[in-house]
Amino acid sequence: MALYDLDPTKLWSLIKPDNTLVLLAILCVIAAVSIYLEQTYSWAGKITGCILALAFTMVLSNFRIIPAYDTVAYDLVWSWVVPIAIPMLLFKADLRKVWKESGKVLGIYLLSGLGTIIGAFIAFFLLQKAIPELYKLSAMMVGTYTGGSMNLVAMSDAFPLTDKTLLGSAVVADNLFMGIYFVSLTIIPTIKFFKKHYSHPYEDEMEKYGTAGENKAAQFWAKKDVSLLDVAKVISISFVIVAISTELGKYISSFKPEGAGFFVELIFGLFGNKYLLLTTITAILATYTNVLAKISGAEEIGTFLIHIFFAVIGAPASIEIILKKAPWLLVFCALIVVINMIITFIFGKIFRFSVEECCIATNANVGGPTTAAALAIARGWNKLVVPAMLVGILGYVIGNYYGLIVGNILKTF
Numbered sequence: 001m002a003l004y005d006l007d008p009t010k011l012w013s014l015i016k017p018d019n020t021l022v023l024l025a026i027l028c029v030i031a032a033v034s035i036y037l038e039q040t041y042s043w044a045g046k047i048t049g050c051i052l053a054l055a056f057t058m059v060l061s062n063f064r065i066i067p068a069y070d071t072v073a074y075d076l077v078w079s080w081v082v083p084i085a086i087p088m089l090l091f092k093a094d095l096r097k098v099w100k101e102s103g104k105v106l107g108i109y110l111l112s113g114l115g116t117i118i119g120a121f122i123a124f125f126l127l128q129k130a131i132p133e134l135y136k137l138s139a140m141m142v143g144t145y146t147g148g149s150m151n152l153v154a155m156s157d158a159f160p161l162t163d164k165t166l167l168g169s170a171v172v173a174d175n176l177f178m179g180i181y182f183v184s185l186t187i188i189p190t191i192k193f194f195k196k197h198y199s200h201p202y203e204d205e206m207e208k209y210g211t212a213g214e215n216k217a218a219q220f221w222a223k224k225d226v227s228l229l230d231v232a233k234v235i236s237i238s239f240v241i242v243a244i245s246t247e248l249g250k251y252i253s254s255f256k257p258e259g260a261g262f263f264v265e266l267i268f269g270l271f272g273n274k275y276l277l278l279t280t281i282t283a284i285l286a287t288y289t290n291v292l293a294k295i296s297g298a299e300e301i302g303t304f305l306i307h308i309f310f311a312v313i314g315a316p317a318s319i320e321i322i323l324k325k326a327p328w329l330l331v332f333c334a335l336i337v338v339i340n341m342i343i344t345f346i347f348g349k350i351f352r353f354s355v356e357e358c359c360i361a362t363n364a365n366v367g368g369p370t371t372a373a374a375l376a377i378a379r380g381w382n383k384l385v386v387p388a389m390l391v392g393i394l395g396y397v398i399g400n401y402y403g404l405i406v407g408n409i410l411k412t413f
Contacts, residue, residue, distance in 0.1 A: 013067040023073035026066060030056045031307035053307045054171060054314035061315045068316045077312045081305050082153045087238040088302030090282040091292040093393050105387040108353045108361040115343030116145045116365055117406060119336035124410050130328045133161050137170055139407025141336055147399030148368025153309055154275035155403040168316040173329035181337055182367065185359045185375055198355035202381040226297040234298045245278035276400050283397045337366055356381050364392040
């Protein structure tokens, strides 16, 4: 009998599913080791700590060291760790600052986001018979291909999969293609076709001064002054935002009439969703007050928690199941990303954006702020590092909106 035909609760593992403390310890250690490797070794930095965390637990799970499913430890991460991490990562999401400092990149970034949505619709209608629960996966991929991993987290909770192996397999398929995608973005600016049909001022400036620019990435996670009060504020504010969002979501959803039509379902599905509410509340606080911006440590704590989440979603990624399902999932992810890239460069040509701005925009959509900034750093486009981070952070905010809208629309087909 194949692994995916077995009852997940009866799969043998060295560490039992009810050994919650040991499993939580393993998840935290994996997250810490992944971050250490990412910041210490160049090869690990290219892979990213999140993918390393996923890979580590995938190996442990496939060798039956840790359980693949149905543990209190994994449920705790989904129910508590993930929602708390999202507000932390949005503490600096000042939308006015994004608008002011992102320059032209903001315009092409928003147009690039349309490519993600269009790609999701095309991929869904082409593959809906080949992949189960595809509308849920579409919402997740639109979320993550607009902002980043935290949007995938939110959408996976908003559209929970019946087949628990699908999410891990989808993430693995996504990351297999992402490696090819990110490499292609570093090559595109050097290709004669793009040099001929697009402006390339940042490449010209780099060649003029003969330098790739200083590496800001090495400084990004450098030690910062974080006080005990900062830690207390980060954790308590995040808990308060999650609590308010959860209760407000329940309250709004209680008014939804039975047998409601599509548009009513869509409205309540959006405004009654706790992730959308906590995203909105945090973004409003970050934009219209200076309270959150003055608190240190939020991004660090939130990023560590997201690494724990990636460790959890690597656990059910059985190699046997991936070989069975990942080929179609790989096609699904590839379609969305390629269509996003094509539409980005079409709009870039029409509205005369530079090739560098197009690459940053599609990267910020598909890979999030850190990978977009990493691309700017790697290519020596120093003036695009901050805009890349800012529009990527904007994606954290709007990615949940896009994902929920797409998921609720495709649900009807």
